[in-house]
Amino acid sequence: MVTSYSLELEVITERTKRILELAHETGALLYGDYTLSSGKKSDHYYDGKQMTLHPEGAYLIGEEILDRLSGIDVDAIGGLAISAVPIVTAVTLVSRLKGKPTPSFIVREEPKAHGTRKRIEGHFRKNSKVAIVDDVITTGGSVNKAIEAVKAEGCEIVKVIVIVDRKEGGSEQLRQEGYDFEAIINLPPSGEASISEAPDIKGETKERVLR
Numbered sequence: 001m002v003t004s005y006s007l008e009l010e011v012i013t014e015r016t017k018r019i020l021e022l023a024h025e026t027g028a029l030l031y032g033d034y035t036l037s038s039g040k041k042s043d044h045y046y047d048g049k050q051m052t053l054h055p056e057g058a059y060l061i062g063e064e065i066l067d068r069l070s071g072i073d074v075d076a077i078g079g080l081a082i083s084a085v086p087i088v089t090a091v092t093l094v095s096r097l098k099g100k101p102t103p104s105f106i107v108r109e110e111p112k113a114h115g116t117r118k119r120i121e122g123h124f125r126k127n128s129k130v131a132i133v134d135d136v137i138t139t140g141g142s143v144n145k146a147i148e149a150v151k152a153e154g155c156e157i158v159k160v161i162v163i164v165d166r167k168e169g170g171s172e173q174l175r176q177e178g179y180d181f182e183a184i185i186n187l188p189p190s191g192e193a194s195i196s197e198a199p200d201i202k203g204e205t206k207e208r209v210l211r
Helices: 002-025 055-068 087-096 141-149 171-178 205-208
Strands: 030-035 041-046 076-080 104-107 120-122 129-137 158-165 181-186
Touching: 002 104, 002 181, 041 141, 055 087, 055 158, 055 181, 076 120, 076 141, 087 104, 087 129, 087 205, 120 181, 129 171, 141 158, 141 171, 158 171, 171 181
Parallel strands: 076 104, 076 129, 129 158, 158 181
Antiparallel strands: 030 041, 104 120
């Protein structure tokens, strides 16, 4: 049992290590003079699309998020356009390959001006259980927009997952509000990126370990 538990943790650790390596290799992690979406200045920046539009990056992110949803009753996964688009696409494709199909949806900044005039696109149902994802959280603006949109439709947010947490208040606020929040990579004000603490093993993985 101990061996199985160690092997499962090793798989998680090796994958998250590779995700962090790819963040550097793909140019997703940048250092220089940048202005963030919050308006703040920073000497480092995470360009998430460089990771989630990369073949290996997209697959590993899809695997990692799907594993973190294991054992949670979730009907669909979604987030704010455009940052969440490649993330939810990766998760949906990997979920199909793993035999655990998970539908996805996208929240528009503003409702569509023509056609269906929807703000939420994709496989989304009112009053369902959903997970919200994003590429990075700083103050939490984009994540909160997605949360507010689905809550307005009566949904329960069972998980919030981001690739990078800049540790500037957004994640702390979500936790204080009672959301189950996780990040894959920590990128604090110092600019030194590190793997976020691995989540507890749960769901099917936990069942295999306990047998």
